[in-house]
């Protein structure tokens with residue numbers, strides 16, 4: 001099962017991020033083993049695990065890319081973190097997982113009113129030194145996404161943390177980019193999982 005998932009993920013990576021409606025080679029497999037019964041109420045613990053897996057996968061891809069010597073081509077760049085990844089996780093678990101932000105790079109990742117409220121609140125809590133907790137509502141599960149030093153290579157200060165080559169790639173691929181200027185340990189956005 002793990003192997004199938006890996007193959008499906010790789011297949012998805014071949015698709016460029018500029019294509020918004022990602023073709024889903026992955027769905028033929030439907031990752032049946034871990035799909036949940038529709039009627040089953042999913043536990044918050046399971047959701048925590050899914051969110052954690054998604055984060056780990058993202059970080060793994062970024063780390064691998066950076067270890068390889070950085071961002072070589074635009075195609076590689078947009079595939080590092082792009083929607084196919086969250087899409088593959090969504091298909092794997094039969095849940096809709098997305099990453100959203102108030103200052104997004106990809107306009108498709110724009111936070112809605114509810115998510116904006118949560119982001120604002122998480123920012124306030126972070127400033128106050130409080131622990132940021134996941135939030136479960138009737139229809140969603142949310143977790144904050146915080147920046148660390150690694151994130152700044154693509155979300156920090158252009159020219160300072162972000163290398164000129166990467167600045168140019170961002171400008172080309174994401175002309176409406178808002179997702180720079182971050183510092184370490186700031187609220188970058190949310191993982192949002194639709195449970196119903």
Ligand code: HEC
Nearest residue numbers: 081082083099101104105106109146150151154179188189
């Ligand atoms: C190698 C470059 C790179 C690094 C490093 C990186 N990101 Fe990103 N990030 C991107 C790109 C490119 C996108 C746009 C993806 C897309 O098109 O969906 C993005 C999008 C996002 C989004 C979705 C919202 C949006 O702005 O579109 C979040 C949230 C995010 N990144 C958080 C992080 C966090 C947190 C880290 C560090 C753990 C990180 N990123 C590290 C390149 C990077």
